[in-house]
Amino acid sequence: MLPGWTKQMWWKYLSIVLLVYVLIGGLTVPLGPGLVSINPIAFTPGAENNFTIEAVNTHFQTGKNVQVFLKSAGKYLCVENAKATSETSLRFMLPMAQLANADKVDNTFDVIVNDDADGTIALRDALVMNGLVPDSLQANECVVAVANNLHTGFAFPYREILYESIRNTFYHVPMWFSMLLVLIVSLVYSIKYLSSNNKLYDIIAAESVNVSLLCGALGIVTGMMWANYTWGSPWPNDPKLNGAAVGVLIYLAYIILRGAIQDEVKRARISAVYNIFAIVIYVLFIFIIPRITDSLHPGNGGNPAFSKYDLDSHLRLFFYPAVIGWVLLFMWLVSIRVRIRFLEEIKLDNE
Amino acid sequence: MQNNNPSFLSQVFALFQKDILIERRNKYVLGGLFLFSSSTVMMIYFSLLYNGDSLQNLPASTWGILFWMVVLFSSVNAVSNSFFREKEENMMYFHFLFSPYVYITAKLIYNVIFTLLLSVAASIIFMVVIPTHIHSFVVFTEVMALGSISYAVLFTTMSAIALKAKSNNTLVAVLGFPILIPMLIFITKVTSAALGDITMQELVTKNLLLLIALDIVQIILAIVLFPYIWRE
Amino acid sequence: MNKLRVAVVGMLLPFLANAQESGADSIFRSNQKYYVVAAVLTLIFLGIAVFLLSVEKRLKQLEQ
Known part of the structure; x- marks a missing residue:
């Protein structure tokens, strides 16, 4: 049987x-928000640097409180003039003033973007600092209150690779x-x-x-x-x-x-x-x-x-x-x- | 009655002696096997020599892998031969005389010892022709023993299966090689560590223990499953 | 038996189509064609399911 x-x-x-x-x-089910690229991928301390970020499935314009910061070795760097040019692209500037008196920081930076709709999204080791590490780069506590660090929509996680x-x-x-x-x-x-x-x-x-x-x-x-x-x-x-x-x-x-x-x-x-x-x-x-x-x-x-x-x-x-x-x-x-x-x-x- | 029945061990020993006796009777088989491994070593030697490879600086891992390949092919032949040379009427006779556990234990012991001798002989030829430095002699001996046991036990079981399938050496290789891959990974790893590959030194104990575990599992499986192969 | 083989090949198709997806293009989803692909894959799978069910039915008849 x-x-x-x-x-x-x-x-x-x-x-x-x-x-x-x-x-x-x-x-x-769509993919969640994620950063794709940053341009340029390297910068020189002591000069004024302008960057553009490309992303997918993000809501830079409709989401509120867009913040951009760079992170290296546990320290955060502030940027200025972070501005959304579309839902999926951003522009920001790294002022040279902060870099003039720099602390010991790794040569590579993670780029992190936060807004209310997309939560916190990062592009790891995306930026390289050219030349010698400046003696004292002031780590600025610019990310104090992040209102929302979770993506709110129903989506699969966006993974690089x-x-x-x-x-x-x-x-x-x-x-x-x-x-x-x-x-x-x-x-x-x-x-x-x-x-x-x-x-x-x-x-x-x-x-x-x-x-x-x-x-x-x-x-x-x-x-x-x-x-x-x-x-x-x-x-x-x-x-x-x-x-x-x-x-x-x-x-x-x-x-x-x-x-x-x-x-x-x-x-x-x-x-x-x-x-x-x-x-x-x-x-x-x-x-x-x-x-x-x-x-x-x-x-x-x-x-x-x-x-x-x-x-x-x-x-x-x-x-x-x-x-x-x-x-x-x-x-x-x-x-x-x-x-x-x-x-x-x-x-x-x-x- | 009880006293007339020889003990398990003495039965095993009798079968073991029988195998040695057969081996001694036709020495050309034994000689043929050693010639087989020597010619394989020479083939490797000449292929390396005339392809610009420096024989002195052969990487430890390459040496180990080539060496175990030589032992692999000799032991497949040796072990399967110990089964295939049995005449059918002899086998019938053994069926009546011995329990399957006695038969498989004797075969396993015989084949382990034989493979061990083969690998020692092959390693001597290999050392002479393609010199290498043995960093840790203890580990090298251990892996020779454990590797030979893996080979012998696996091919003994597979030969028994192939014999019942009325097939030949090819089936032994086809059945055995894929199952051997797990063991071969540990064997070659430990061998190259014993030959002084610094990067693997810390894995030696772990790999040796895994190899011992796999060998024990294999032996248990061989003994437990053999009665089912043996039954007519 | 051959039909079962065809079914098996049919099961491969969704994987083939799946592999066509390409990376981080923002155009990926703006194009409605993607949903056509998803629908076709689902239909193919449903076809396989219906085929398996029909085999099941025929087996039931034969077994009685």
């Missing part, structure tokens, strides 16, 4: 609903979750097979592996596109990506092994043994490796933790449904494949 979950319908409808929600919402591609979080990341989960399903059914010799369990284990390979392939494809766009290379030397590739290799070998054995019972037993052996080593591997080497992925090595952005409540509203939706969709594929195979087996038995 087939396990009950393969025939239940509610979770299949749930996956459709969740994924439609993720597709529509995830693609249409990621930009609009942050939406790929709903497609790429759940692929790995699904791959692992479906592999664990196949592990469970391989163990069940070895303890019961029920042919059905072997079918479920094998079809789970097929579907997990599909998840792995999709994860690699989406990951390569994303990496090409953000890190500038489709195959960056990244342990998580390599870990996924290893998984795909292991399970291609599993398929080869199944093809190599003619006898049905033997095929089921031997491939279950290989499956258990491989999964245990593989799971250990993908949980250990990212923790001992640097990864480009968030939360590893020198990269900022993903949770910092993941914690963004707006992203979460779509991320969790996406994970559940994709996992259920792939389990649906497993159940369909299993039932087709099961029917074929019955037909063979009848003949």
Whole structure:
């Protein structure tokens, strides 16, 4: 008898609903405000410097109390004549008077803009100070009362490098979750097979592996596109990506092994043994490796933790449904494949 | 009755002796294996020599990786050979005589020792042809032992699987290599640290412990799962 | 079985389209075409869902 979950319908409808929600919402919710560029990117102390800032999705004109300041080594520098030229661009001037008596300050500055509608948005390490650091640059406490430092609208966080591609979080990341989960399903059914010799369990284990390979392939494809766009290379030397590739290799070998054995019972037993052996080593591997080497992925090595952005409540509203939706969709594929195979087996038995 | 049943250990030892006996009978197999690793080393030597690479200043990591590749191919051959040379009627005979746990334990011990000898031999040839400085002899010995155990245990299990699949060495490689990658990362890391790659020194203990953990997991899996492979 | 493969390829399409998004252009959203893309992707997904449901239905018939 087939396990009950393969025939239940509610979770299949749930996956459709969740994924439609993720597709529509995830693609249409706008990005939050963010700074794009500043021009010029370097300045010389002791001279009068004029700058223009370009931004996206901001409300410099309609938002009230636009403030601009530069930050370096915990100190703030005031600017003058901050003026919005449009909703997304600003002009300001850095007077030389302040720079004449300068304190010890790093050579790079973060540019920070604040207004009531957009909250506080920053462009990190955007400005470089040319020449020697002046002896005493007076750090001015010009940012005393910032009325509002949170963006008020419903939007995904604007991240440098990621930009609009942050939406790929709903497609790429759940692929790995699904791959692992479906592999664990196949592990469970391989163990069940070895303890019961029920042919059905072997079918479920094998079809789970097929579907997990599909998840792995999709994860690699989406990951390569994303990496090409953000890190500038489709195959960056990244342990998580390599870990996924290893998984795909292991399970291609599993398929080869199944093809190599003619006898049905033997095929089921031997491939279950290989499956258990491989999964245990593989799971250990993908949980250990990212923790001992640097990864480009968030939360590893020198990269900022993903949770910092993941914690963004707006992203979460779509991320969790996406994970559940994709996992259920792939389990649906497993159940369909299993039932087709099961029917074929019955037909063979009848003949 | 009880007394007539030899103990677990003596059964293991008997099987172990049998394997050594076979090895001694056809020495050309053993010689062939050592020739195999020597020729691989020479191939690497000549490819490096005539491509302008300075043999004296080969980076520690490159040395380690090349060395473990040589051991990899020799041990795949050696370990799978220890299974594939068994005649089918002999196997049937063992089925009646021994429990699967006895058989796999004997095979594991035999193959670990054999791979260890192979890697020691390969390292000597490698040292002579492509000289390198061993910074920490203790760590190098440890990684030789742990690496050989990883290789031997993995390929023993995979050979058992391939044997039941009525296949050949190729299947052993196809099944084993992807699973070996995790172990290989730790093995080569520790090796280059032992050869004096300063940047990795602090990771040695951590990597060695992980390698030990992976080896133990592998051995447990091999012993627990072997009865299912063994059953006809 | 082949149809299932087609469905799988169909599932790849949203990813392909997703990759076309390009960075910090302020023109990105001012252009209504973006919403057409989102709608088409949703339709493609719904098509896959309907196909899977029809497979489900046929399986139910066969199982009885």
